[in-house]
Amino acid sequence: MTMADAQIRDFEKRVRQIDRRHNKLARGYVHLVERDGLLVPEEASFKSRGFPLRAILLALIGFVLFKAIIVSQVGLSSYASRLENLAEGGAVEQAGAWLMQIDPLTLAVAEFIAGLF
Structure with a gap:
């Protein structure tokens, strides 16, 4: 070499x-x-663009809180009757009724919010 x-x-x-x-x-x-x-x-340092788990979790929490506020302000029986009317509509209305149905977490948060006011 x-x-x-x-x-x-x-x-x-x-x-x-x-x-x-x-x-x-x-x-x-x-x-x-x-x-x-x-x-x-x-x-330049870029953050990895992975699955946006935090954003999805915040959206779900916001959605449950939104439903709970509506349930606490309108009342459980009135909300249920409005959901029944919505479920009788077309496909979009039925999907909305399914999304807006009262789940145990929403009910618990609604009762907590109603207790505050």
């Missing part, structure tokens, strides 16, 4: 490192200003 071969290998290694860094920065970067005023691109 000659010195030229070692230099070529070293050069190829540096080129691979530059390519790797370039590919990372191509996905997004921010400019950071160093103390001497030099702009240095840094890889």
Whole structure:
């Protein structure tokens, strides 16, 4: 192995490192200003885009709270009769009646809310 071969290998290694860094920065970067005023691109950190479990859980909690507030304000018998009327409608109304039906959690939260007022 000659010195030229070692230099070529070293050069190829540096080129691979530059390519790797370039590919990372191509996905997004921010400019950071160093103390001497030099702009240095840094890889932007992105959160992984996984399954939005927290958003779905908050939506479900909000929906149950919404139903509980309606039940506590309208009254259980009036709410049940309105659900029956809704269930007699078309497919969309029936789906709405199924979604808005009173479940044990909604009933418990509605009783708690009614006790507050």
